Amino acid sequence: MxxxxxxxxxxxxxxxxxxxxxxxxxxxxxxxxxxxxxxxxxxxxxxxxxxxxxxxxxxxxxxxxxxxxxxxxxxxxxxxxxxxxxxxxxxxxxxxxxxxxxxxxxxxxxxxxxxxxxxxxxxxxxxxxxxxxxxxxxxHRNVAEQAIEHIHANETIMTLGCSKTVEEFLKEAGRKRKFGVICVETAPSLEGHKTALSLSKAGIDTTLITDSAVFAMMSRVNKVIIGTHAVMANGGLVAQSGTHTLAVAAKYHSVPIVVCTGLYKLCPLYAYDQDTFNSFGSPGEYLKFEEAEYLESNVHSYNPTFDYIPPELVNLFITNIGGHNPSYIYRLLQEYYDPRDIFEDEQQ
Structure with a gap:
């Protein structure tokens, strides 16, 4: 063992x-x-x-x-x-x-x-x-079965990254409804390309855009549907880098944000800012080493893995047991975990 x-x-x-x-x-x-x-x-x-x-x-x-x-x-x-x-x-x-x-x-x-x-x-x-x-x-099946309740005909959906839960959710809706999806390419990983290809193969009208075009395209969007890395105790998200920009743009244009996730991502910890639970990848993913040598010594380059999205930017969670508001997350935590089992090291 x-x-x-x-x-x-x-x-x-x-x-x-x-x-x-x-x-x-x-x-x-x-x-x-x-x-x-x-x-x-x-x-x-x-x-x-x-x-x-x-x-x-x-x-x-x-x-x-x-x-x-x-x-x-x-x-x-x-x-x-x-x-x-x-x-x-x-x-x-x-x-x-x-x-x-x-x-x-x-x-x-x-x-x-x-x-x-x-x-x-x-x-x-x-x-x-x-x-x-x-x-x-x-x-994935339980979340996808709820798609018809949340996606309507002729809507335009925006999504980011490559989430199997979101992918199955959109494909299930695409079997009965006709709608369009705008995929953000999610540089530098470009995972949005995989999602766009998969959705287009399923017969869904799909448009791929760069991260910088999110705000410009948001006015045409009816709903934002995203996945997440973790759902925190206050209803906030630790999600793929770039999600915070998407959420702020959606808030500005009054576009609802829907998060598709399983309850296994429900975490009884708190993240209060962008640095609480984060790691940084190599800047080499988007900045070539040949170019870096020409930068001035006081230039700092960061490649964060995650973004923290506060609960006020999220409208709805669709889980494998139904839809919930961010304010209801504390109740799910009580039903899912015992408070004595929160590891002290994780809270620090």
Missing amino acids: ERQLETFILHLKRKTVAGSYQVSRATAEVLRHYISKEKWQNAQGLIEQIKAVGKRLIDAQPLEFCIGNIIRRVLFIIREEYLTMMKSNTNSDSASGAKQHTLLTYEDPEDIDYSESFPRLKASIIDGINELIDELEGL
């Missing part, structure tokens, strides 16, 4: 396993295998082990927020299954005339003792993780 963990950590560091969906699914499968193979006596011991494994995985790729999200979700499943076993055991004891326990004792999470052992706990936890993996597998 240790060898498998080290191999996965190496893949994360080298980014041979990349992309939120692939990383999330791989993380869930590794944790499922760990729980089934490793020895643990009770839920308390398992929670501590998963937290230790989780810290190693998060440290391997700190800005891949979905790793921490999946770990927190698995910890939530462990706590939930344990509580279900405890209540079931209490009810059976009460029915057989044994010493009665009031369920009120278990209402406060701080009062729950996870040290009791239950024979079927491992099987229940693995079933819960299997459901999580099934949820990940079906999320």
Whole structure:
């Protein structure tokens, strides 16, 4: 098991396993295998082990927020299954005339003792993780099924980057509605070219524009539909670089911004500015080294990976369980994670 963990950590560091969906699914499968193979006596011991494994995985790729999200979700499943076993055991004891326990004792999470052992706990936890993996597998389909409710005939949609969730969403709408899509090329990665090609092959009227043309074209747009790298606790986004420019232009022209994302990207952390959760790539992607030598010494060149988009610039989230306003994100966090499972290192 240790060898498998080290191999996965190496893949994360080298980014041979990349992309939120692939990383999330791989993380869930590794944790499922760990729980089934490793020895643990009770839920308390398992929670501590998963937290230790989780810290190693998060440290391997700190800005891949979905790793921490999946770990927190698995910890939530462990706590939930344990509580279900405890209540079931209490009810059976009460029915057989044994010493009665009031369920009120278990209402406060701080009062729950996870040290009791239950024979079927491992099987229940693995079933819960299997459901999580099934949820990940079906999320693109679940999001795409809502497309007809949000995209109408003869609309013009603008999108940015290359998101499989957004792509499937637009293709599903394209099967029943006729509309146009404007794709921003997203320099220097030019991922918008892939999206434009894929949509055009699906028979959708597609126009490719440069990043500098976003503001000029926004007045013709009815709706902006984008993907995201992570949804933060306040309803803001950590998304691909260039998204903030798109969001500000949409706000100026009163164009609604719709974000298509799975709940596995829901992160209980806060980002307050462009530098809180960000990394910088090589300027060589857009500035040739031959040209750089002619620049003055006081010229600084940056290539940020992400943008932070505050919640006031977002109108709607379309998730695999339906549409939600940014102000509702805090409620989803309470339903999806346990507050005790937020890693201290991530908050710093």
